[in-house]
Amino acid sequence: MIFEDEIQMKEYVKMMTDMIVLCGTLAISLSFWIISITASTFYGTLRPVSPWRWFFSILVPLTLTTRAVKRKSLDRTGALGALLVGFILTMANMSFFSALLAFFITSSKLTRWKGEIKRKFDSEYKEGGQRNWIQVFCNGGVPTELALLYMIEVGPGEMPVDFGKQYSASWMCLSLLGALACSTGDTWASELGPVLSRTQPRLITSWREVPTGTNGGVTPVGLLASFLGGLVVGMAYYLSQILFVNDLHLAEPQWPIIIYGAMAGLLGSMLDSVLGAHWQYSGYDTSNGKVVNYESVTTKRICGKPILDNNGVNLFSTIIVALVFPGFAWGFWPH
Numbered sequence: 376m377i378f379e380d381e382i383q384m385k386e387y388v389k390m391m392t393d394m395i396v397l398c399g400t401l402a403i404s405l406s407f408w409i410i411s412i413t414a415s416t417f418y419g420t421l422r423p424v425s426p427w428r429w430f431f432s433i434l435v436p437l438t439l440t441t442r443a444v445k446r447k448s449l450d451r452t453g454a455l456g457a458l459l460v461g462f463i464l465t466m467a468n469m470s471f472f473s474a475l476l477a478f479f480i481t482s483s484k485l486t487r488w489k490g491e492i493k494r495k496f497d498s499e500y501k502e503g504g505q506r507n508w509i510q511v512f513c514n515g516g517v518p519t520e521l522a523l524l525y526m527i528e529v530g531p532g533e534m535p536v537d538f539g540k541q542y543s544a545s546w547m548c549l550s551l552l553g554a555l556a557c558s559t560g561d562t563w564a565s566e567l568g569p570v571l572s573r574t575q576p577r578l579i580t581s582w583r584e585v586p587t588g589t590n591g592g593v594t595p596v597g598l599l600a601s602f603l604g605g606l607v608v609g610m611a612y613y614l615s616q617i618l619f620v621n622d623l624h625l626a627e628p629q630w631p632i633i634i635y636g637a638m639a640g641l642l643g644s645m646l647d648s649v650l651g652a653h654w655q656y657s658g659y660d661t662s663n664g665k666v667v668n669y670e671s672v673t674t675k676r677i678c679g680k681p682i683l684d685n686n687g688v689n690l691f692s693t694i695i696v697a698l699v700f701p702g703f704a705w706g707f708w709p710h
Contacts, residue, residue, distance in 0.1 A: 399590060428466065428531060435472075436461030439479070441467040448483040456511035459698050460519050462598075466531055467522035470615040474519070474552055474636075477611035478559045481604065484511040485566040492570050513686040517693045519550040533619040535626035538705055549704050550697040552612050556605035556636040557643025557696040558689065559647015563604030564644045568597025578678055579648040586659055588666035589677050591652025591686070598641065609633040628709050633706050639696055655688055656681040 440458045443449040449457055457479075466471040512519075525547045536545045568576070575584045576592030585592045601666065613632045616623065651657075658666045658674035667674060670681065683691070 394694055408497070426577075430673050432462050432465040435464060439476075443483065443615050445572075446483070446487075448486070448602065448609045449511070449642050450507050452508035453506040453511050453574065456508035456515070460511060460515035463519050464488070464515075465521045467526050468531070468548070469619045470531055470548070470612045471518070471522055473524075473611040473615035474516070474555045474608050478514075478555050478562075481607060482559060482562040482566075487562060488566065489570045509686050510689075511667055513690040517554045520550045521547050522552070522695065525551070533621075535620050535623055535629055536632060536708075537626045537707060540629065546701045546705070549632075549701040552609065552632065552636055553639040553700040554693040554697040556639035556649070559604040559608045560601030560640025560644040561647045561689065561692065563640070564593070564597035564601040567600040568594045569598075572596040579645065579677075580652045585657075585677055588657075589669070590655040590657045590679055590688075591648045593631050593645070593648050598644070601644035602637050602641040605643070606633065606637035607638065609636020612636065618630045631704070631708060635700070639700055641691055642700075643696045646695060647688055650683070650688045650691055651685075652678050652683060653680070654682040655679045655685065 383700065436458050440449060440454040443457065444451065444454045458706075462470070464475050525544060528547065529544045534541060534544060534548075536548050538545050545590065569587045572594035572597075574594055576586045576587055576589060576594050576597075577583060578589065578591050579593050580591060590598075609632050613629060616629050616632070620626075656668055656670060656679045657677040658667055658670060659665075659677055660671070660674045662673040666677065668684065681709065
C-alpha cells in the first residue's frame with residue numbers, strides 16, 4: 376500500500392511539473408508577443424509576432440522535448456533548458472530553428488548509436504545521452520543570446536544574409552549558425568570517430584598516439600564527421616532560407632551558408648580538441664581500463680590540466696567560433 380502511494384505521489388508530482396512548465400512557457404511566449412506588438416505600435420521598427428509563429432514556437436519545441444525525455448536524450452532539467460532555447464530560436468527566425476533542429480536530431484541519434492561499444496571506453500556514458508541543463512546551455516546558450524540580439528535588431532522574422540543591407544543582423548545570423556555548426560561537428564566527431572575509426576587517435580597538439588576517449592584526440596574519420604555535421608546544419612539553414620525568405624533573389628547569394636556551416640563544423644571541432652588537450656584533464660585509469668577526466672591514485676596522466684570540464688570546453692569553442700568566424704565570412708562572401 377505504501378509503495379502504491381509513493382508511485383501515485385511521483386505521478387502527481389510529474390504531472391504538476393509538466394503543468395507548471397507548460398504554463399510558464401506560455402506566459403513567457405505571451406510576454407514576447409505583447410512586447411513585440413507594443414514596440415511595433417510605439418516605435419514602428421519591429422514586426423509584431425503573428426499568432427501562427429507564437430503557436431509554432433511553443434508547440435514544436437514542447438513536442439520535441441517531451442519526446443526527447445521519453446527517449447532519454449534529455450533529463451528533466453535538460454528538457455526545461457531545451458524548451459527555452461527552442462522557443463527563443465524558433466520565435467526569432469525559422470532558419471535558426473532549422474539549424475537547431477538539425478543539430479538536435481542528428482546529435483541525439485548519433486549519441487544512442489552503438490551505445491554498447493561506447494560504454495566500453497567512455498567512463499561517463501549514459502544511455503541515450505541524457506543531457507542536463509548545463510550541457511544544453513553550454514551548447515545552446517550562445518545561440519540563444521544571439522537570437523535575442525537578433526530580435527532586438529530586426530524583430531522576429533526571416534531575412535537573407537546580406538552584409539550590404541543588414542550588416543549587424545547578418546553577422547548575428549552567421550554567428551549563430553557557426554555556434555550550432557561547431558557544436559554539431561564536435562558531437563559528430565565524438566560519436567562517430569571512436570566507433571568507426573580503424574586507427575588510434577592522435578593528440579592534436581603533438582600528434583602522438585593516445586587511447587580512445589582522450590580529450591584532444593582526433594582521427595581522420597572524426598574530422599570528416601565534423602565537416603559533415605557542420606554541412607548538414609548549413610544545408611538545413613540554407614533550405615529554410617529558400618522556403619521562408621521573401622525576395623531572396625534580390626539579396627546576395629546564399630549558397631555560401633552551406634560551405635560556412637561545414638567549415639565551422641570542422642574548424643570548431645578542431646578548436647574544441649585544442650582546448651580539450653590543454654585545459655581538460657585526461658588520464659588512464661588502471662582500475663577500469665578507461666580514460667577518465669579526474670585525478671586519482673589509479674590514474675596516469677595523458678594530457679591536459681584540470682581547468683575545464685567538457686561543458687566548459689564546448690562553451691568556449693562556441694563563443695570563439697561565434698565571435699571570429701563571421702569576420703572571415705564577410706571577407707570572402709560574394710557581392
